[in-house]
Amino acid sequence: MKIKKVLVSQPKPISEKSPYFSIAEKYGVKIDFRPFVKVEALPAKDFRKEKVSILDHTAVIFTSRHAIDHFFTLCSELRITVPDTMKYFCLSETIALYIQKYVQYRKRKVFFGPSGKFPELLPVILKHPSEKYLVPMSDTHTDEIKNALDANHIQHTDAVMYRTVSVDFAPEETLDYDMLLFFTPAGVHTLVRNFPKFNQADVAIGCFGPATAQAIKDAGLRLDMQAGTAELPSITAALDLFIKEHNKE
Known part of the structure; x- marks a missing residue:
């Protein structure tokens, strides 16, 4: 299994300093980028069904820029003025x-964690235990944050404010790659929906996170590489090692 062409199921990085480009140059492989999912705003009428009062909260936990965009957009649609005291x-x-x-x-x-991972942000939150936290999230999410906040008796409300949906591939698009990389279960669902006759054979499949890994296995596919672990914290670190091991010859 020699890796010559890799498909990353995300948009192409804006920065030229992305590790993906370094890996491509280092091993002489071609890396393409094609989003398998897109993020859509949750309509205000659907959010109202959650019966969540934004102004009942004194702090918001943001896990991504998508969460920020959709939080403030939703507030605007609902004609809610976020108070200056909000943390x-x-x-x-x-x-x-x-x-x-x-x-x-x-x-x-405004507070932030040092590493981009929730366990490192949690100690910062625990310094403000009396706040009432709102957690904007996607319709596809894990319970990591909820479980950690519950375990530490932090008042919080989880609110779905945006959703991740599959994109459609054109009939002429193919998967002529030696390796596919996925980041969400929704991305795996996109693969199955657009290519129902996909035959993995010697195509390597890698992913980030346990939820995506499970989605790959549930789809009857072989998981060859998993990132988001203590040994391989990033997808690029895992990809670098994988190509190094499989392209030795």
């Missing part, structure tokens, strides 16, 4: 800085 807790500094698109950035009300 924001973000997985990373990059996400925290993105808040400037909607509100004035002030260190006393």
